Amino acid sequence: MTNFPPGTFAPAPGQGRLSRMLLTQARTEFVLTLRNGEQVLLTLLIPLGMLVGLTMLNVVPVPSPRVNNITPRILALAVMSTAFTGQAIALGFDRRYGVLKRLAATALPRWSLVVGRMLAVLGVVLVQLVVLGAVALLLGWHPEPAGVAPAALLILAGTAAFGALGVLLGGTLRAEVVLAVANTVWLVLVVAGGIVLSVHALPGPFAAIVTALPSGALAEGLNTTLVTSVTPWDTLGVLLAWAAGAAVLAARTLRLS
Amino acid sequence: MTPPAPSAAVEVRGLIRSFGAVRAVDGLDLRIQPATVLALLGPNGAGKTTTVEVCEGFQRPDAGVVRVLGLDPIADGAALRPRIGVMPQGGGAYPGVRAAEMLGLVAVCAARPLDVGWLLDVLGLTGVARVPYKRLSGGQQQRLALACALVGRPEVVFLDEPTAGMDPQARRLVWDIIRRLCADGVSVLFTTHLMEEAEALADQVVIIDHGRVVARGSPAELTSAGTERQLRFGARPGLELGPLCTALPEGCRASEPRPGGYLVEGLIDPQVMATVTAWCAQQGVFAEDLRVSRRSLEDVFLELTGRELRP
Numbered sequence: 001m002t003n004f005p006p007g008t009f010a011p012a013p014g015q016g017r018l019s020r021m022l023l024t025q026a027r028t029e030f031v032l033t034l035r036n037g038e039q040v041l042l043t044l045l046i047p048l049g050m051l052v053g054l055t056m057l058n059v060v061p062v063p064s065p066r067v068n069n070i071t072p073r074i075l076a077l078a079v080m081s082t083a084f085t086g087q088a089i090a091l092g093f094d095r096r097y098g099v100l101k102r103l104a105a106t107a108l109p110r111w112s113l114v115v116g117r118m119l120a121v122l123g124v125v126l127v128q129l130v131v132l133g134a135v136a137l138l139l140g141w142h143p144e145p146a147g148v149a150p151a152a153l154l155i156l157a158g159t160a161a162f163g164a165l166g167v168l169l170g171g172t173l174r175a176e177v178v179l180a181v182a183n184t185v186w187l188v189l190v191v192a193g194g195i196v197l198s199v200h201a202l203p204g205p206f207a208a209i210v211t212a213l214p215s216g217a218l219a220e221g222l223n224t225t226l227v228t229s230v231t232p233w234d235t236l237g238v239l240l241a242w243a244a245g246a247a248v249l250a251a252r253t254l255r256l257s
Numbered sequence: 258m259t260p261p262a263p264s265a266a267v268e269v270r271g272l273i274r275s276f277g278a279v280r281a282v283d284g285l286d287l288r289i290q291p292a293t294v295l296a297l298l299g300p301n302g303a304g305k306t307t308t309v310e311v312c313e314g315f316q317r318p319d320a321g322v323v324r325v326l327g328l329d330p331i332a333d334g335a336a337l338r339p340r341i342g343v344m345p346q347g348g349g350a351y352p353g354v355r356a357a358e359m360l361g362l363v364a365v366c367a368a369r370p371l372d373v374g375w376l377l378d379v380l381g382l383t384g385v386a387r388v389p390y391k392r393l394s395g396g397q398q399q400r401l402a403l404a405c406a407l408v409g410r411p412e413v414v415f416l417d418e419p420t421a422g423m424d425p426q427a428r429r430l431v432w433d434i435i436r437r438l439c440a441d442g443v444s445v446l447f448t449t450h451l452m453e454e455a456e457a458l459a460d461q462v463v464i465i466d467h468g469r470v471v472a473r474g475s476p477a478e479l480t481s482a483g484t485e486r487q488l489r490f491g492a493r494p495g496l497e498l499g500p501l502c503t504a505l506p507e508g509c510r511a512s513e514p515r516p517g518g519y520l521v522e523g524l525i526d527p528q529v530m531a532t533v534t535a536w537c538a539q540q541g542v543f544a545e546d547l548r549v550s551r552r553s554l555e556d557v558f559l560e561l562t563g564r565e566l567r568p
Binding site for chain 2: 003004006007008009010011012013014015016020021024025028029031032035036093094097098099101102103104105106107108109110256
């Protein structure tokens with residue numbers, strides 16, 4: 001009656017090891033990001049091009065040495081590109097392709113659907129830091145040694161803030177809408193959100209708004225700590241507030257499909 | 258001491274699920290005994306996928322009781338999910354993931370998964386193991402989704418249109434797998450449009466429409482494989498059936514299941530035929546397409562759910 005020997009599909013259910021599930025999910029999503037051409041363009045090539053271009057060419061007013069003031073802003077850009085734009089777009093299309101439902105139907109706990117994504121994002125941010133940091137050092141970057149640890153903290157908080165915002169956007173809207181909104185927001189924040197232009201170059205009330213944005217907070221915070229080694233606790237607070245607020249909202253609004 | 262009666266693998270009682278003003282599922286009851294196969298049949302929009310998704314814990318019932326392996330799919334979801342296998346409609350995978358990576362990821366979630374390489378091979382996916390999901394054909398995506406549903410060695414599997422988009426060879430393979438699952442003690446709930454599929458595989462067929470059960474039973478029961486036969490004809494809608502029912506011998510029933518389509522069920526003999534034609538003459542109508550037949554499951558389905566196209 002069948003070509004399969006008896007017992008082929010005899011039930012033997014059970015949950016896999018949690019750490020292994022979570023790491024396999026994170027590794028899969030990490031590898032998929034690095035395999036995707038558009039994601040590599042967004043997360044590595046554009047930041048690299050801007051790092052080199054803004055350092056070599058005098059297109060925006062930046063104190064000397066230029067590379068010391070440009071690099072922290074590019075690191076902020078890299079975090080935003082990966083944790084917010086790249087992740088929102090990936091999540092939007094993953095939902096379209098039924099990934100979340102597929103994973104939610106396994107023994108993987110629900111919370112790991114998001115935690116796994118965050119681990120993958122952290123992995124990509126690490127790759128960005130290594131690549132961008134190495135190129136910046138070649139360009140003559142001298143970060144303040146005392147500012148490196150606070151910078152790492154800011155990058156973690158920034159990843160959390162942008163990551164939660166990315167889940168909020170990518171987890172609620174249709175994939176095409178996510179794509180359009182995520183790219184538009186990215187462009188607006190790069191130009192006017194405190195990433196390329198320092199908030200100090202912006203007109204008064206506008207500067208106050210931008211300082212409170214995660215982009216402005218992360219770029220200014222990284223710039224302050226890596227150039228002057230002063231720890232900017234206020235910007236860390238701004239980032240953590242965005243992370244908490246967006247995470248609470250995202251947890252309520254995330255849709256599987 | 259007598260062992261306790263085996264509880265149902267899936268039990269649904271009085272399930273109601275609405276989307277806005279539309280009742281997708283309207284008071285549905287289902288019961289699947291362990292190691293049996295239930296086919297959920299129905300036209301598009303009948304509530305099949307909603308029913309399955311409630312059983313899987315993806316949707317919350319508005320009313321009613323749903324138990325899978327005795328567990329509440331939402332409240333006990335964490336305990337239930339390792340024990341069930343799910344094939345969602347249209348599959349589900351990262352667009353860029355390779356077939357083998359996806360199955361590997363789902364396999365890691367299980368304690369004692371089937372061998373991933375073997376499963377890919379059985380389902381004819383070895384040749385595309387490194388091809389990204391979005392470049393697989395519809396049938397290959399379906400087979401990968403089936404593999405993901407089976408890899409964790411579940412006790413119950415839910416297959417939402419498992420053979421949609423498959424070629425006949427792949428469909429036969431899926432049938433073979435479903436038979437083996439059942440023989441190995443796995444309970445199966447699958448949805449389908451294909452009567453042939455339900456007749457070939459299911460111990461129990463449940464036909465639903467507008468969220469309600471319109472017929473249920475084994476394929477043999479539904480098609481009345483015994484002595485019962487049926488006589489059907491077309492005529493002007495709304496004819497007075499009273500005189501015909503009176504004239505028919507005991508055990509024969511006359512009805513108009515859809516406007517202008519008349520049905521006489523029972524032991525159809527020449528006498529019954531004469532009674533029907535005499536009644537037609539009396540009503541002044543000509544019986545068109547008069548035929549006597551044993552019902553196929555497809556007849557049952559179309560009679561119950563109508564012949565007009567669904568969106």
